[in-house]
Amino acid sequence: MVLCPVIGKLQHKHVVLASASPRRQEILSNAGLRFEVVPSRFKEKLHKASFATPYAYAVETAKQKALEVAGRMHQKDLRAPDVVIGADTIVAVGATILEKPVDKQDAYRMLSRLNGKEHSVFTGVAIVHCCSKDGRLDTEVSEFYEETTVTFSELSEELLWEYINSGEPMDKAGGYGIQALGGMLVENVHGDFLNVVGFPLNHFCKELARLYYPPRPEGLRRVKHDSIPAVDTFENLSDTEGGGSDPGPSAEGGRGGEEADGDRSQAPGALDAALNGAESRPPFPTGLLELMDGFKASKVLFTACKLKLFDVLKDQGPLKAVDVARKLDACAGGTEQLLDVCVALGLLEKTHRGYSNTAVTTLHLVSDAEHSLLGLAEYNDAHVWGVFTRLGLAVREGAGQARGALGVTEEEEHLSQSREMTLQFMRAMHSLSKLTAHHVATAFDLSRFTSACDLGGCTGILARELAREYPHLQVTVFDLPEVIELSGGFQRGGRQTERIRFVPGDFFKDNLPEADLYVLSRILQDWPDDRLHKLLSRISSGCKPALRKTTPVPDLLFRTKARARAESMRAVLQEVTVWPPPSWGPVSCSRDLFPGPVRPSTTAAPPLGSEPCKLRRAPPSGVPKRPFLFFFFFYLNLCILFLEYSCFTMLY
Numbered sequence: 270m271v272l273c274p275v276i277g278k279l280q281h282k283h284v285v286l287a288s289a290s291p292r293r294q295e296i297l298s299n300a301g302l303r304f305e306v307v308p309s310r311f312k313e314k315l316h317k318a319s320f321a322t323p324y325a326y327a328v329e330t331a332k333q334k335a336l337e338v339a340g341r342m343h344q345k346d347l348r349a350p351d352v353v354i355g356a357d358t359i360v361a362v363g364a365t366i367l368e369k370p371v372d373k374q375d376a377y378r379m380l381s382r383l384n385g386k387e388h389s390v391f392t393g394v395a396i397v398h399c400c401s402k403d404g405r406l407d408t409e410v411s412e413f414y415e416e417t418t419v420t421f422s423e424l425s426e427e428l429l430w431e432y433i434n435s436g437e438p439m440d441k442a443g444g445y446g447i448q449a450l451g452g453m454l455v456e457n458v459h460g461d462f463l464n465v466v467g468f469p470l471n472h473f474c475k476e477l478a479r480l481y482y483p484p485r486p487e488g489l490r491r492v493k494h495d496s497i498p499a500v501d502t503f504e505n506l507s508d509t510e511g512g513g514s515d516p517g518p519s520a521e522g523g524r525g526g527e528e529a530d531g532d533r534s535q536a537p538g539a540l541d542a543a544l545n546g547a548e549s550r551p552p553f554p555t556g557l558l559e560l561m562d563g564f565k566a567s568k569v570l571f572t573a574c575k576l577k578l579f580d581v582l583k584d585q586g587p588l589k590a591v592d593v594a595r596k597l598d599a600c601a602g603g604t605e606q607l608l609d610v611c612v613a614l615g616l617l618e619k620t621h622r623g624y625s626n627t628a629v630t631t632l633h634l635v636s637d638a639e640h641s642l643l644g645l646a647e648y649n650d651a652h653v654w655g656v657f658t659r660l661g662l663a664v665r666e667g668a669g670q671a672r673g674a675l676g677v678t679e680e681e682e683h684l685s686q687s688r689e690m691t692l693q694f695m696r697a698m699h700s701l702s703k704l705t706a707h708h709v710a711t712a713f714d715l716s717r718f719t720s721a722c723d724l725g726g727c728t729g730i731l732a733r734e735l736a737r738e739y740p741h742l743q744v745t746v747f748d749l750p751e752v753i754e755l756s757g758g759f760q761r762g763g764r765q766t767e768r769i770r771f772v773p774g775d776f777f778k779d780n781l782p783e784a785d786l787y788v789l790s791r792i793l794q795d796w797p798d799d800r801l802h803k804l805l806s807r808i809s810s811g812c813k814p815a816l817r818k819t820t821p822v823p824d825l826l827f828r829t830k831a832r833a834r835a836e837s838m839r840a841v842l843q844e845v846t847v848w849p850p851p852s853w854g855p856v857s858c859s860r861d862l863f864p865g866p867v868r869p870s871t872t873a874a875p876p877l878g879s880e881p882c883k884l885r886r887a888p889p890s891g892v893p894k895r896p897f898l899f900f901f902f903f904y905l906n907l908c909i910l911f912l913e914y915s916c917f918t919m920l921y
């Protein structure tokens with residue numbers, strides 16, 4: 270998503286970043302800019318003393334870096350890119366310029382100079398617009414610099430050496446990286462933080478705005494100039510590609526400037542209104558816009574998964590876009606766009622060597638990764654996506670849409686449930702359960718149970734974790750015959766497997782296997798209330814009578830070994846009421862499950878009735894210690910999920 274429309278002005282240009290700095294690449298790609306990386310070969314050896322100020326040196330170096338790349342590219346193809354961006358970051362203590370340290374001693378010298386004092390970080394930037402005419406390269410350079418002042422704490426020798434030995438200082442001006450470990454050395458920053466990291470994005474956008482949106486006639490000028498989305502530069506948001514001026518030599522006599530002003534003059538009244546209303550403009554609805562566009566990001570992810578993009582990059586990356594396209598047997602342009610969007614979404618990294626997976630992608634989006642979520646992505650794309658496109662119909666008709674999404678009638682539905690679809694569903698559940706099963710199995714102390722039955726236990730991932738965690742527990746996985754038949758393909762050996770058995774059956778029709786603990790994980794949200802009642806009643810009457818008097822475990826995931834009495838069920842539901850995080854506002858069950866159905870409502874949550882869940886151990890890191898919030902982190906695995914419940918019962 271390009272929030273900044275001036276960056277959009279570069280969208281269809283061939284933009285080159287003449288820098289090997291991964292920080293600059295990240296800052297610019299995060300801003301939505303699409304560019305090629307061609308590191309400059311310009312040697313940073315300008316004579317420092319010949320510059321009146323440190324920033325003049327940084328600006329000149331940035332310019333030379335960009336011009337070197339423009340010249341080299343033009344020489345190679347007799348075609349230069351449209352725009353080349355160069356940058357140079359230096360640290361200045363008074364008039365002394367510090368660049369990257371050459372070795373550890375040099376780093377020590379630099380850091381000692383900065384210790385306990387204030388210094389300036391300057392980044393010089395050059396934006397070079399290029400045009401190749403008759404084999405000749407024409408360039409037009411815009412340049413600027415940004416200053417940020419940084420103050421270091423008083424640091425001990427020991428700490429400085431520890432920092433130097435981390436290796437971080439070596440590729441950074443002044444010998445520190447404020448964005449990482451070096452942040453610990455810094456007491457105060459005044460100015461643009463990104464400028465210290467290597468690229469003053471804010472100033473860059475202003476510069477682009479200055480270049481692409483020349484000032485409008487005096488009377489129309491807005492007073493405030495200093496924030497990025499200033500109206501005098503960005504009010505012309507709706508202009509089509511090519512609107513605004515193109516400052517480069519290719520602009521041929523500055524066509525854009527005149528056009529832009531011409532556009533404005535067409536509707537001076539509207540412009541005046543826009544300008545006058547600017548002061549009372551409401552806050553920018555970022556969250557809302559993200560909701561509006563969220564589906565695009567999902568589709569990008571699904572498409573990349575479907576094309577097996579992450580597998581290709583895992584085995585052969587980093588790769589250039591054309592090579593990825595060849596391997597995927599896809600169009601080069603389209604592939605490059607998909608790759609760049611993946612970079613913007615944080616799914617890929619881009620360097621001058623090409624595209625490669627990020628750590629999260631490697632962990633979760635590669636087919637053979639232990640914790641791959643590819644199955645879930647495929648299922649959501651192939652099935653859930655289609656069903657959710659019919660949400661409007663579901664609301665209007667009050668009827669499930671799964672059949673409609675498949676394009677089958679009720680009679681055909683059973684036939685359409687192909688083996689492949691079942692497998693796809695199982696892969697989705699399997700991949701998700703692999704992530705959550707361990708947390709679920711260890712969240713509560715279940716050591717007093719000897720037998721458990723995981724209803725709808727699918728491939729038995731949770732059963733496995735339960736068996737692994739509780740050496741005396743026998744676990745039955747109960748699921749539909751076709752699921753049990755296919756579940757063999759997901760099994761791996763292990764000592765605990767002899768305590769797991771798979772029983773085929775329909776929990777609405779067949780006898781439930783005996784157990785003193787029933788597990789309903791991601792089950793209840795799939796059914797309408799009447800079926801839910803039926804299922805829970807069956808569990809209730811099937812519980813071992815001998816254990817009825819035992820105190821129930823009031824949690825969401827496990828039905829108790831005792832009879833599922835109304836009170837205990839109520840306690841469970843009251844636990845549910847605290848599931849949504851406080852920021853979601855009060856959401857609770859308005860009715861008890863017995864005898865009425867569960868529905869979310871906006872009434873205040875009732876007080877917890879029964880004893881609270883006993884967490885067996887501290888929740889995994891990142892999970893709050895309070896048990897009820899803990900549920901939030903496992904919401905995908907909970908048996909009653911209000912949101913899913915509402916959507917699923919409506920759509921399926």
Ligand SMILES: Cc1cn([C@H]2C[C@H](O)[C@@H](COP(=O)(O)OP(=O)(O)OP(=O)(O)O)O2)c(=O)[nH]c1=O
Binds near residue numbers: 288291292356
């Ligand atoms: C001060 C500071 C610098 N830096 C980095 C930014 C720059 O990458 C580097 C300064 O060196 P530069 O010469 O500006 O850039 P570079 O060599 O990394 O890349 P190129 O010359 O190809 O453009 O220091 C940080 O990452 N964090 C910091 O806190």
